[in-house]
Amino acid sequence: MTIKKNIGKSLLIIAGSFLLSNAYAEEPKKAGALIYLCGEENTTPIGTATLVETPSDEGVKQVDVNITITSGLSVGKHGVHIHETANCTPCGDAQGHFDPGPESNSNPDGNHPFHSGDLNNIAIDENGIGILQTTTSRVTLSAGPISIFDENGSAFIIHTNEDTYCPDGVTTGCAGGSRDACGIIYSF
Numbered sequence: 296m297t298i299k300k301n302i303g304k305s306l307l308i309i310a311g312s313f314l315l316s317n318a319y320a321e322e323p324k325k326a327g328a329l330i331y332l333c334g335e336e337n338t339t340p341i342g343t344a345t346l347v348e349t350p351s352d353e354g355v356k357q358v359d360v361n362i363t364i365t366s367g368l369s370v371g372k373h374g375v376h377i378h379e380t381a382n383c384t385p386c387g388d389a390q391g392h393f394d395p396g397p398e399s400n401s402n403p404d405g406n407h408p409f410h411s412g413d414l415n416n417i418a419i420d421e422n423g424i425g426i427l428q429t430t431t432s433r434v435t436l437s438a439g440p441i442s443i444f445d446e447n448g449s450a451f452i453i454h455t456n457e458d459t460y461c462p463d464g465v466t467t468g469c470a471g472g473s474r475d476a477c478g479i480i481y482s483f
């Protein structure tokens with residue numbers, strides 16, 4: 296009788312911890328970045344970014360990206376992408392566009408706008424303020440083949456010019472040209 300009771304208790308504990316671990320696995324994953332002007336990584340950041348991973352209604356992982364810029368960029372549209380390396384010193388060391396997989400082509404002006412890390416333009420207003428809110432299912436924060444937290448991490452790059460999304464194929468600078476700002480992405 297005592298043994299049976301104990302087995303019952305153990306089963307309850309196992310069921311309980313299974314439910315608990317499942318609930319934990321469904322917690323959204325979060326990440327963020329402080330964005331600095333290129334060449335000024337040790338000064339005040341010009342903006343911030345947050346990333347939150349949640350499953351969509353269809354169960355596909357999607358990442359909500361919010362970027363707020365408060366100063367430092369020219370009025371108008373600027374290309375924004377997730378680049379393939381967590382290195383902003385100098386901004387060129389963030390490498391090309393994040394695009395893992397067997398058909399990977401991280402050339403910013405090639406395979407654009409079909410890289411995993413391609414995002415929308417951010418528009419900066421007359422007060423120097425810009426907000427980008429977008430959702431992508433091309434990357435994950437959690438581990439997997441399209442996780443931006445691969446062995447060398449990832450970074451945001453904001454470009455000098457508007458991303459034209461390269462309608463004429465590979466054209467130098469069509470994805471936004473030179474780099475104005477950069478932010479290494481950290482999970483938390």
Ligand SMILES: [Cu+2]
Pocket residue numbers: 374375376377378392403452454470471
């Ligand atoms: Cu880029």
